[in-house]
Amino acid sequence: MKISFDLDEVLFVSPDTFEVEPELKFPLNKMFTERLRKGTVYLINELQKRGFEVWVYTSSFRSDVYIKGLFRQYGVHFDQIVNGYRHKAEVQGNREQLLPQKMPQFYRISLHIDDEDVIVQNARTYGYKVLQICDPDPDWTTKIIDEAERIRKLEEGK
Numbered sequence: 001m002k003i004s005f006d007l008d009e010v011l012f013v014s015p016d017t018f019e020v021e022p023e024l025k026f027p028l029n030k031m032f033t034e035r036l037r038k039g040t041v042y043l044i045n046e047l048q049k050r051g052f053e054v055w056v057y058t059s060s061f062r063s064d065v066y067i068k069g070l071f072r073q074y075g076v077h078f079d080q081i082v083n084g085y086r087h088k089a090e091v092q093g094n095r096e097q098l099l100p101q102k103m104p105q106f107y108r109i110s111l112h113i114d115d116e117d118v119i120v121q122n123a124r125t126y127g128y129k130v131l132q133i134c135d136p137d138p139d140w141t142t143k144i145i146d147e148a149e150r151i152r153k154l155e156e157g158k
Contacts, residue, residue: 001152003047003144004057004082004104006114007067010133011056013037018136024073032070043141044076052148053079057112059101060084082107104128111151113144 005011012034013020019038023029047054056067061084071078082090084101091106092099102119104112105128112119115134123130131147133140 001051001111001148001155002053002055002079002107002109003148004055004107004109004112006102006112006116006119007034007056007058007060007062009115010113011037011040021074028073032066032073034070036074037140039141041074041076043144044071044078046141046145047148048077048079050145050149052152055080055082055107055109057082057087057102057104057107057109058084059087080107100126104130110155111148 013036015035018035021036021038021041023035024032044054056078058067058081064081064083064086067081067083068078087102091103100118100122102112102114102122103126105126110129112123112128112130113133114120114130115132117132120130120132122128129151131144133144137143
């Protein structure tokens, strides 16, 4: 089963309002300025340990090299990365009708984690599952693991 995460305001957060993972050492902290929400490293590794494929699905145009490089510094590896460029090429393609900025079902993603209300609304319209995570919440990792396990059981017909 595939789970995808938005980056901005989900995994990348402001240290002014969220607890964050330790800052990278100089000079890496100058190359990779984003800060990871506390619990991100544990969460991604735990989901993968449980057999989930973990993806990034962001509408940002950060390169996959940049995203992989940043997370590698924390010992995190994603199974796939969909950024704005890949989404535009593979999902939007040459279609005349403008599609939403994220379409997890195109990649057979079972659960997408995002902070934006519009993504939650699009989930209802386009038929994909989303869990909204936005505010600082000490239980955010548990909520995601529980929802992933719940959806896996549904998909397995249990």
